[in-house]
Amino acid sequence: MKLITAVIKPFKLDDVREALADVGVQGITVTEVKGFGRQKGHTELYRGAEYVVDFLPKVKLEIAVAADMVDSVVEAVTKSASTGKIGDGKIFVTALEEVVRIRTGETGTDAI
Secondary structure, X not given: OEEEEEEEOHHHHHHHHHHHHHOOOOOOEEXXXXXXXXXXXXXXXXXXXXXXXXXXXXXXXXXXEOHHXXXXXXXXXXXXXOOOOOOXXXXXXXXXXXXXXXXXXXEHHHHX
């Protein structure tokens, strides 16, 4: 089992959700977050005053999947979240030792 964490631009969320549904992902957790990477934020002009926006709004997706689905999920997120511009985001894949469904007590891939 793997946990795929993707940080993407907020306006790409619907595209990514649809792409994940197409590859068979049954559930995701979505969190609104702020952060920056190589672009280190940017400056904006508001009412004549210039100010620095250090943390840009992003959306973090957490997707628990069976190990055999990792490649298709990563490909779906990559294709659907890409704009070709800086700040498109990142995808992290980590191992899950155990998953337990609270309601039924199911464990492992049955709990996903």
